[in-house]
Amino acid sequence: MEISEFELKIQSYVDGELAPREMLELEEALKGSVEGRETLAALVMVKRTLQENEPIALLETPRELYWSGIERQILGLEKESAPAPKVQTETLWSQIWRRIAPVSAAALVIAVLMIVFTHPEALRDPSISNQNLSMAGENSSLLKEPESYQARIEEASETAVSSEEFSTFEYTASGMTVVWLEHKN
């Protein structure tokens, strides 16, 4: 079915969408058209009936339940849109350190163990140390001043660090520090 331009004009007239001049022209045209007047009457009837009697659907969901659904979504959205916590970026130095630290620690432990097991008496008996040192030559300052060296040895401190199987000692003398491990058994 084609809708005529005349019918659409009648509808525009009912909806107040015509310019004043067009309204006058249409009113003149309707005077001579029974069908046009019937269309006008039907459109007016429907428009008024709808506008004055809009069916209102009732919301049966309880107020609290309805609101809680909305609130939950809003809070969810706000949580999503909250700025993400700053991720600490690792510096180049810390990256390198993180990789070499275990290796360095292992190398240090091995070095200490090698010293302990290859020359344990040298570390513990100053007289042996003196013998070894005497081989270093007659000009050694330590040999030239044995008493002074011995005194410093005596002043050296030994500090035990607790451990179940090993005792760890720190030996300080002549401005140097030696650390060794001693098995308790």
Added chain:
Amino acid sequence: MRPDYASMDDAELAATAQGGDMRSFEELVARHRDKIFARAYSMCRNEEEAVDLSQEAWVRSWKKLAQFQGDSSFSTWMTRITINLCLDHLRKKKRRIFESIEKMNEESGGVERLIPLVDENPTAGLENSELRSRIDQALEELSEAHRAVIVMHEFEEMEYREIAKKLDCSIGTIMSRLFYARKKLAVLLVKYKQEEGL
């Protein structure tokens, strides 16, 4: 001290809600939830969907609250959001809301070619509740495309141009749809009257 939300008007509540006060927004929801639900229902004709859509419309309005400048009433602004959401929903469901004029012509049927004579108003003598029930029944029988135009034009009093913009089609198409929808409603209301007289 807690504000007396019940004594505040919509504009005041909206302004407070714009500042992040969710209790103000809750009061707005309480005031307008029935209308918003009813509008969603008039568009989609499904109660469950209408509840979901109306709640979603409130969430959307919370997000857009900063855009509310008070040019229109809060109720009108909120209803527009609801209509947009319902149209999006209908588009997504591909319920043929934008079917062609030719398709709608077929729906109209040959026997309904002429607008019925309304010598006697088919709604005369009916109580409001009964009349509303008949209108509701008639709206149910419209296609979604026709019903959407009727809701926007007759209930929301939107102009042709505004509806065309929302539906992304020409003003001529809107006028045609509106004419068909009104014609069908007129036919249905007369038919209900005649069935009552039998």
